[in-house]
Amino acid sequence: MIIDGHCHIWESWPYEPPVPDPATRARVEQLLFEMDRNGVDRAVIICAAIGDNPHNTDYAFEAAERHRGRLVVFPDIDCRWAPEFRKPGAPARLERALSRWSFVGFTHYLAEEEDGAWLTSEEGMAFFGLAAERSLVVSLSVMPHQMPPVRALARTFPALTIICHHHAFLGPRSEGTPHALAEVLTAAEEPNILVKCSGFGNVAAPSDEYPYTRLQWIPHALKAAFGADRLIWGSDYPVCTRHMTYRQALSVLRRHGPFCEDELSKALGDNMSAVLRAAGGG
Numbered sequence: 001m002i003i004d005g006h007c008h009i010w011e012s013w014p015y016e017p018p019v020p021d022p023a024t025r026a027r028v029e030q031l032l033f034e035m036d037r038n039g040v041d042r043a044v045i046i047c048a049a050i051g052d053n054p055h056n057t058d059y060a061f062e063a064a065e066r067h068r069g070r071l072v073v074f075p076d077i078d079c080r081w082a083p084e085f086r087k088p089g090a091p092a093r094l095e096r097a098l099s100r101w102s103f104v105g106f107t108h109y110l111a112e113e114e115d116g117a118w119l120t121s122e123e124g125m126a127f128f129g130l131a132a133e134r135s136l137v138v139s140l141s142v143m144p145h146q147m148p149p150v151r152a153l154a155r156t157f158p159a160l161t162i163i164c165h166h167h168a169f170l171g172p173r174s175e176g177t178p179h180a181l182a183e184v185l186t187a188a189e190e191p192n193i194l195v196k197c198s199g200f201g202n203v204a205a206p207s208d209e210y211p212y213t214r215l216q217w218i219p220h221a222l223k224a225a226f227g228a229d230r231l232i233w234g235s236d237y238p239v240c241t242r243h244m245t246y247r248q249a250l251s252v253l254r255r256h257g258p259f260c261e262d263e264l265s266k267a268l269g270d271n272m273s274a275v276l277r278a279a280g281g282g
Helices: 028-037 056-066 090-100 122-133 144-156 180-189 217-226 246-254 261-278
Strands: 003-007 042-046 071-074 105-109 137-141 162-164 193-197 231-233
Touching (some): 028 246, 056 071, 122 144, 144 162, 180 217, 193 217, 193 261, 217 231, 231 261
Parallel strands (some): 042 071, 105 137, 162 193, 193 231
């Protein structure tokens, strides 16, 4: 089974420049078409209420209901674009989300400029402590300079599974960060931290193109540190289509990544499947 561990669906295309089909380009039907065409069985929808999509989580759950067995929804909770971002009451907002929807994991986007200290603040510890108590998976958008508090969080809540987005943003977007590689690879010491091999186009320089040969050191370094059991493939669809096709988002790992055949099956689905099962998501 192949599971896309990181993708999105939106009712309206949220990015600039404008596209000729904003009302259809990012909808669930497009994602399912690409999944079927490329032999992908299930997908984890990382909700993001960006652009003209304030009700993205509602749309995602409605789509998952219509296409049962294909989609697993991770709502966005207190993400950086939310009006309540970093305001008191985060644990209560997570409680309200749990009472409204049934989910086994959620996503939380930090602001790139923050140092990540909120994660281990009194409010942050209550927020993630509730997540650990409910056995929720945390899909975390975090930069290398924010990894020290992520590691501390993982140590405090060893039963909490944390999955970092997009190679933990190693590459051109964090080249100016001192010790970026060491900050990310040190996180491998915490067994409950995993990393998504996703979003190459998101971390690349404008001059980089598929198959991102110049950046292949990143998944190689992650595999050496975390092992094949803690890496998860994600397409980052439809954002990836700004840089490559869905098929290429799959083949950048399948054909050009650091995995042998047995390891590849782990990254392409087995690892995500194990995470979901452990969280009660089947």
